[in-house]
Amino acid sequence: MKPLLSIVIPTKNRYRTLVNLVEHLLDWPSREFEVVVQDNSDMIMDAEFEVLLERKDDRLCYFHVKDPLSAIENCEFAIGNAKGEYTCFLGDDDGLIRQTLEVVKWMKDNEVDSLTCKHANYFWPDYRLKDRGAQQSLAGTLSYTNRSGSIQKLDPIAELINILQQGALVMSKIPRVYHGVVAKSALEQVKAITGSYFPGPVPDMTSSVGLSFVVKNHYYLDYPLIVAGASRNSMAGRGGLGEAHGQVEKEKSIPSEALESWSKEIPLYWAPNTIWPEGAMQSLKRLKKEEYIKYMDFNKVYYALYLDTLSYQTRLIEFLKQNDPSFDLKTFLSNTKLHKAGGRKNSVKQFVKVNSIILRLNTFVNVQVIRSKSIKGALKILEAKTERSFSENRTQFGLILSNKSKVIK
Template sequence: MRPLLSIVIPSKNRYSTLINLVQKLLDWNSSDYEIVIQDNSEDNAPIKDFLINYNNDPRLKYFHNLNHVTVCQNSEDAIDNSSGEYVCFLGDDDGIIKQSLDIVKWMKKHEVDSLNCKQGSYCWPEYRYKNCGKKKSLAGMLIYHSHNGDLYQQDAISGLNSLLENGCLTLNGITRLYHGIVSRETLNLLKAKTGTYFPGSIADMSSAVGLVFFAKKHYYLNFPLIISGASGSSYAGKGAKKNNHTAFEHQPWFAKETIEEWSDKLPKRIVGQTVWPDAAMSALKKVGHADLISKLNFPLIYAEYLSEFPEFTEDFELFLQLRYSVEEVQAIKVQINSYMKRIARSKWRYWAKVYSIYFGINKFLNIERLDANSVGEVLTKLESKVENERKTGNSHFYQVLNS
């Protein structure tokens, strides 16, 4: 029998978080879902004993590819090896609560193509922000803003326009497979058009932008159905410690074409502030909407890039001179300076949130906190909280759960 939901988890060399997540997901009292682990680790010995314990559980599918593949290819293989009517793509340090199955049943009943949600953020205990201790790094905590449980339809194209205006530097409420839920039919439409579920250098941004044009009925849930995790060895963990940028020419986790087709409007540095816009541009080209690239806010991209990596300022000056005219450089610098002020305010708000948690006054900022030593533990706590509240909750979210 075909499962309703496939939870696909591409992974490489991160068994401690992966095993904890999968153990928790297999606790769900349902046969309506499957978990697909797509493992590209060099040595899978550490997971073999764990797999033996679940040998007879048809909900768990494990695939190991010893040969190196790109991150996108590993993710592609994960989806191809899944069979659910809907797909949710998680990282191996992320999480999703069991009540998500009720939401997916609602999606099927109402022929919803994709769903995005307000996420919670969980920092694993070993996570550290540069020069900060455990508590100021929010390590061992689930943090999420208070939610109202609203469930409403969104215009994906409007969301894309907003994404482009903000430089494609972070994902908003648009369609998304990574940390979202998408129908198999919608995914197949994207692949039929582009030859892949991930038409760009990174999976999250490229699939999100590509799916915009195929998800006709898209909803947003104002509830932390999905938990975005950050472990010490993840990209987020390396970014917090400023260890997330490397040499441009040799990137074994990217397809060769990513380097060869790199836009001349982006500095040749592999960092979040360049790869996310690059992935968005690639997706727009492959789905036949390259004209929308003109809406991408490059001055904001440059401002975020310099704010995060001021050590690249000298190289960036040369980049501007080689890419733009003198008049254009002057205009761009004015815009960068303006955006820098906005970025500074954003960073101030972030640290205000951190210190509100640090001093235990986060409730005044409508921020919720749950302490836990793993994603498995934090999912259990959040699921329990949902069950306690569903008896009295009257939001759209609880109406779906109780229907």
């Protein structure tokens, strides 16, 4: 029988976090889902993961390709091996609570083909911010702002335009298979049009742009079904240490064809503030939706790159001068200062949140905190809290969990 949900986990050389996540998922009592692990590791398999495979749990579907793959190729195989009606793509250091299955049942009953939710964040014990210790890096902590449990129907194209107007530097509430739930049929539509589930250099942004054009019924849930993890060897971990930037050509995760078709408007440089915008650009081109490029605010990309990547500032100015004969440095720097001022509010909010958690004053800023040495332990606590909070709750999420909900028109 076809599973209701495929939880897809592409991975490479990170068995420690992978084992923790898969163990948690296989502890769920349901038989209505599968866990698809697509492994491109070139190291000897971790003994704990071998034990998981020896359990012969038919919900765990393990695939291994030894030859080196780009991140896109590994993700492509992972989605291709998923058999469920719906797909949720996780990183191997992320998390998912078991109540997700009830939400996916609601999606199927009401022909909802895409759902995005507010995320929680978990910082693994080995995660560090640059020049900070474990406590200041929130290592071993899961946190999320109190959420309402409301559900809202959204227009996928409107959400896409919104992120383009922000320079494609955020994902916001756009449809997404990475850290979201999407009907497998929608993913197949994207592949039929572009030749790939991920038509660009990175899987998250590229699939979301594609899905925005094929998804019909898209919803946003104001509750953290999904926990975004950050461990030392992940992209988030590299970002925390200030290592998530450098020469694109040296990034083995990017397919060669993505480099060859790199957009002239985006600096050929690996950084958080270039890779998502470039992913959006390449996806629009492969979808033959170039008319949407007019919504892309490239200036926000340049301002963010200038402010966040100090080592690249000189080369960015050279890039802008070469691309635009009318480029005026004084105007650019003035606008960059305005952009920085606009971002101070978020910086202050983040500062207050982090320090309230450190000082254990988080309840005063409406933040829930779970402390655990593993994401498995944190997820079990979050599942129990979810059950307690919504068992008698009349929000849409509470009604879904009690099987009393109908779709919102």
